[in-house]
Amino acid sequence: MTSITEKYPPLPLNEMTKIANEFESYSTDQKIKTISKIIDLHPFLNFSTEKDNRDFYRARIANNGAFPFNYTGLLWNHSAPAQQARLNLRGDAVLYIANQANAAYMEVGVQEEMIILTKLKIQKDKHVSFLPLGTYTAITRSNAAHLDFTESHVIETRKKLQACPTHELHSLLIADEFIYNCIMNEDKDYFISSYTANLIFKKYANVDVISYPSKKLRAATNYAVKTQNFWEKWEISSAATLNVKHLALGQFQLSNLRSVDNIDENGFLNWQRSYPIYGNSLTPLNWKKSV
Numbered sequence: 001m002t003s004i005t006e007k008y009p010p011l012p013l014n015e016m017t018k019i020a021n022e023f024e025s026y027s028t029d030q031k032i033k034t035i036s037k038i039i040d041l042h043p044f045l046n047f048s049t050e051k052d053n054r055d056f057y058r059a060r061i062a063n064n065g066a067f068p069f070n071y072t073g074l075l076w077n078h079s080a081p082a083q084q085a086r087l088n089l090r091g092d093a094v095l096y097i098a099n100q101a102n103a104a105y106m107e108v109g110v111q112e113e114m115i116i117l118t119k120l121k122i123q124k125d126k127h128v129s130f131l132p133l134g135t136y137t138a139i140t141r142s143n144a145a146h147l148d149f150t151e152s153h154v155i156e157t158r159k160k161l162q163a164c165p166t167h168e169l170h171s172l173l174i175a176d177e178f179i180y181n182c183i184m185n186e187d188k189d190y191f192i193s194s195y196t197a198n199l200i201f202k203k204y205a206n207v208d209v210i211s212y213p214s215k216k217l218r219a220a221t222n223y224a225v226k227t228q229n230f231w232e233k234w235e236i237s238s239a240a241t242l243n244v245k246h247l248a249l250g251q252f253q254l255s256n257l258r259s260v261d262n263i264d265e266n267g268f269l270n271w272q273r274s275y276p277i278y279g280n281s282l283t284p285l286n287w288k289k290s291v
Helices: 013-025 028-041 101-107 135-142 151-162 166-184 191-203
Strands: 056-061 094-098 112-122 129-132 209-213 221-226 234-248 251-263 269-271
Touching: 013 028, 013 166, 028 166, 028 191, 056 101, 094 101, 101 112, 101 221, 101 251, 135 151, 135 166, 166 191, 166 209, 191 209
Parallel strands: 129 209
Antiparallel strands: 056 094, 056 112, 094 221, 112 234, 209 221, 234 251, 251 269
8 A cells, every 4th residue: 555655755754843843933934935845745635525415604793783685795795805814815715614503603703693694505416625624633643534534534544644654654744733733823813824724725726625623612613615616516505694692602592583585596685574483493595606
């Protein structure tokens, strides 16, 4: 069996160790050059989904309690340039979604607000390519990878890791954790994290999504989805407004749910005329934008 490092040689172990130990003391220019060098060599695991029926959630705080009238108001602001965030440069839009509604609420900092909640799905028979962060490290530390990495891929990857010479495996795993930290450890201006993610997206033009763990809700997963050609692969499963109150530690109280009943061919939303007496579920839409 061909090992991973035989096909994709990492940096020499002493060089990778030195970088990991001294990176924080580097200048910004040194950091950028170093990250670019490591990403250029690192073989990120990524895969295309098949028959993926999972739900993904997007939450937005409703400004002044206003209802959006068009599909564009559900997901992102098309009229304003994207702000720099963990996995996107300023002006380079990605859509941040989560694997559960509570994680989506936590990510936008809900305290007690009216929320626009949108549930998304991958269109039937469409393939979306995911790149989970830190998968080599996850496999070696816990015998399991990110939830977006199938068990068959885990078994195959583990064998390829075990076939690596020890010093090369150490370098590969340090690089894997180093890149993970470049994205996950920054919580202020996101200069390094957004630059790192941008390099990954550029290296793997086929990748639609980078997946990573939520820092605000333990065990939840977030996804940074490229908005370019988004509607070729995704659909709106359902949408609603609701009042959301954060009780404590990721638990939320929900009330006054009001669903979108229909989205027409031009993307205009038809809302329920009144709040349902027992409104605790979303109305199925399965709306696809014509492209």
